[in-house]
Amino acid sequence: MAFKSVAVFLACFVVLASSQVPRIPRKKPANPPARTIADSERDAEITNTCPEDGFFADAEQCDKYYECRNGQIIEKLCPDGMVFNDYSPQEEKCDLPFNIDCSQRPKLQTPIPSLNCPRQNGYFSHDDPKECKIFYYCVDGKFNMITCPDGLVYNEKTGICTWPDEAKKKGCGAADVFAFDCPAVNETFGLTHPRYADPDDCQFFYVCINGNTPRRSGCKLGQAFDDVSKKCEWARKVPECADWYKGQLTDAELEALENPPTPKPKPAGSPSRRKPMRPVKGKQAEVEE
Incomplete structure (x- = not known):
């Protein structure tokens, strides 16, 4: 009987002791959005407790993030078309998708399209x-x-x-954009990126990357591509392009482009434009001998 009384006494003591343990109240997020049970469990690490003050990316949605301040959690969205840049918890920054890897959190908010804009930004x-x-x-x-x-x-x-x-x-491949196909190249010729004149425009030429991928490039104004020397020359020195700029540039303008005026040398002993240095207070300025 005494054993039973002791057991009852211990049980009551445990109950009373446990009831005295203080409970730390958990603060609710400010303006919490409607969330499903699955969402709450998935984002429990952020939405239930703040690791520290700052800004934190959502685990699955690239344009959603959270602001934590003094234990308060606010869910936020970037403007439509932008995604959250989580490079630093201390920076609240939304960025263009090209600059952020969203492969691990590919979800996005519902787009708001307008004329020529699938998203707002x-x-x-x-x-x-x-x-x-x-x-x-x-x-x-x-x-x-x-x-x-x-x-x-x-x-x-x-x-x-x-x-x-x-x-x-x-x-929009090279064959679609350019009306030009790179000729077959003899590998023994030794040119990794051969050049070819544009058949329709003397000022331009094609560089065939690795002999098969065309890229269009051009010479500066007044020049033409010489398909013999494989470089840009003044148009009047390339027989098939000698009159290419006729009606666009006068002979005098072509001459000025080919022979720009030589800058005049500065006269010796010209005064410096620098302001003279002021002597330091309390010290006498040094004089060069």
């Missing part, structure tokens, strides 16, 4: 897949049309203009 291809060098830069749903320089096409992977063989866009 970013760089986007022309609607016509055969239009290789025109693309759009969108800000807040308003677009600006940009055209790549001749010989380059818009690269959807980098958001800039590049060579057709680098962009690898269907319908």
Whole structure:
């Protein structure tokens, strides 16, 4: 009977002791969004506790991130078309997708399209897949049309203009952009990147990378590509292109381009434009002998 009384007493003591342990209240996120049970479990590491003050990327959605301040958690979204750059927890920065690797968190918010802008912000291809060098830069749903320089096409992977063989866009390869095919090269000839004159434009020529991938390049104004010497020469020295600039440049203008005026040498002993140095207070200025 005494044993039973002792057991009851110990049980009551354990219950009373456990009830005295203080519980640390868990703060709820400020303005918490509606979340499913699966979402809460998946993002528990961030949404339930803050590792530290700062900004942290979502585990699955590239344009979602969290701000932690004094234990408070706020869920945020980048502007449509931008993604969160998580290079530093102390920086709140949304960036273009070309600059961020989103392969591990590929989900994005629902797009808000407008004219020529699949999303509100970013760089986007022309609607016509055969239009290789025109693309759009969108800000807040308003677009600006940009055209790549001749010989380059818009690269959807980098958001800039590049060579057709680098962009690898269907319908915009080198054969589609240039009306030129690299001739077969005899490997014993020793030219890794042979050059060929543009058949339609004296100022331009093609460089065939590794003998098979054409890239268009050009000479400066007043010059033409000499297919014999394989370099740029003044147009009047290339027989088949001697009159190429006729009607565009006068003989005097061509002469000025070929023979620019020689800059006059500065006269010796010319005064310096530098301001004289002020002597340091309390010290006498040194005089060169």
